[in-house]
Amino acid sequence: MANTKQAVPDTLPLLRDRIDSIDSQIQALINERAQCAQKVAEVKLAEQGGDAVVFYRPEREAQVLRRVMERNEGPLGNEEMAKIFRQIMSSCLALEKPMRIAFLGPEGTFTQQAALKHFGKSIVSAPMAAIDEVFREVESGAANYGVVPVENSTEGVVNHTLDSFRDSRLKICGEVEVRIHHHLLISPHSNADEVTHIYSHQQSLAQCRAWLDRYWPHAERVAVSSNAEAARLAAEAGKNGRAVAAIAGEVAGEMYGLMTVSANIEDRPDNTTRFLIVGNQEVPASGKDKTSLLISAKNEPGALYHLLEAFERHGVDMTRLETRPSLMSRWGYIFYIDFVGHYQEEGCQAAIAELRDRASEVKVLGSYPVAVL
Numbered sequence: 366m367a368n369t370k371q372a373v374p375d376t377l378p379l380l381r382d383r384i385d386s387i388d389s390q391i392q393a394l395i396n397e398r399a400q401c402a403q404k405v406a407e408v409k410l411a412e413q414g415g416d417a418v419v420f421y422r423p424e425r426e427a428q429v430l431r432r433v434m435e436r437n438e439g440p441l442g443n444e445e446m447a448k449i450f451r452q453i454m455s456s457c458l459a460l461e462k463p464m465r466i467a468f469l470g471p472e473g474t475f476t477q478q479a480a481l482k483h484f485g486k487s488i489v490s491a492p493m494a495a496i497d498e499v500f501r502e503v504e505s506g507a508a509n510y511g512v513v514p515v516e517n518s519t520e521g522v523v524n525h526t527l528d529s530f531r532d533s534r535l536k537i538c539g540e541v542e543v544r545i546h547h548h549l550l551i552s553p554h555s556n557a558d559e560v561t562h563i564y565s566h567q568q569s570l571a572q573c574r575a576w577l578d579r580y581w582p583h584a585e586r587v588a589v590s591s592n593a594e595a596a597r598l599a600a601e602a603g604k605n606g607r608a609v610a611a612i613a614g615e616v617a618g619e620m621y622g623l624m625t626v627s628a629n630i631e632d633r634p635d636n637t638t639r640f641l642i643v644g645n646q647e648v649p650a651s652g653k654d655k656t657s658l659l660i661s662a663k664n665e666p667g668a669l670y671h672l673l674e675a676f677e678r679h680g681v682d683m684t685r686l687e688t689r690p691s692l693m694s695r696w697g698y699i700f701y702i703d704f705v706g707h708y709q710e711e712g713c714q715a716a717i718a719e720l721r722d723r724a725s726e727v728k729v730l731g732s733y734p735v736a737v738l
């Protein structure tokens with residue numbers, strides 16, 4: 366496009382004319398892109414046919430976003446630019462049929478934010494009451510994909526999510542990280558000085574533990590099913606003349622019309638939660654991938670050492686190790702291991718083959734693109 370490099374005019378009317386002209390070019394190009402995406406869908410339908418056709422391709426989307434960031438010259442920042450393209454792809458894909466995304470609800474949870482960050486806004490939201498319901502919704506085909514929290518940088522692993530993988534045939538298709546800011550919120554009808562109870566999800570109460578000990582040592586902490594539910598209860602209490610506070614994020618607070626008493630009360634300023642995208646699809650390599658495994662170790666001396674040694678010898682970079690009780694035998698364990706690379710890469714395949722010899726079960730939960738945004 367020749368005229369994007371023209372000198373920038375310096376009067377308001379000329380600048381606005383230029384912006385109008387650029388906008389109409391951008392708009393025409395976005396629609397041209399959308400037509401190409403529609404054509405891609407037709408080709409996929411012709412090649413794969415009927416129910417088997419997979420329109421959404423996580424590896425391709427990750428590559429598109431990475432390239433946007435690599436070639437970006439500013440003044441817009443890389444992330445800002447990638448977010449715009451995230452939404453363009455979301456709109457293009459929804460032309461075919463918006464994807465139905467199940468997530469740990471209700472509306473307003475951080476998991477919903479994670480879903481929107483990962484898929485863009487052109488999706489149909491399907492809030493579920495519990496993590497295992499998210500899995501079931503995707504397994505039954507009622508939702509295309511599911512989004513569940515898996516670990517928090519302050520509080521560690523989300524056990525429900527790890528445990529759900531034991532009996533599920535779903536694959537991990539992606540990951541997304543969300544910076545978590547918590548606020549102390551009350552109804553505008555309540556008086557902050559009268560607050561006796563603070564509601565939130567167990568994880569959020571834990572992420573704000575030191576702050577609560579310091580500023581609200583006498584308020585009773587009540588764990589509820591989600592932060593959004595806590596926000597709803599605080600709004601409800603205000604209407605009934607009671608002063609109940611909630612710890613929740615901005616979105617949940619706005620949804621229930623709450624006021625902020627104290628903002629950003631999380632104990633650690635880098636408080637981040639990682640979420641997984643689960644689906645029925647195996648994702649091909651994107652060039653920058655991660656793999657998650659579930660391993661049942663043999664109950665014998667050195668079992669864990671022998672597993673880890675296989676990674677070391679094949680030069681595979683392990684990034685995470687979690688342990689859960691196996692439930693099959695007392696003091697038996699299941700390990701969840703993440704490593705860098707796609708399971709089809711040579712080194713990874715060799716390491717996995719060896720693990721299969723050394724463990725009683727190795728399940729590849731999925732290889733998926735490293736989060737871009």
Ligand SMILES: C=C(O[C@@H]1C=C(C(=O)O)C=C[C@H]1O)C(=O)O
Binds near residue numbers: 402420425454455
């Ligand atoms: C266009 C495609 O299909 C979908 C839409 C994409 C896009 O808008 O760029 C990318 C990947 C797929 O989710 C494709 O596979 O290339």
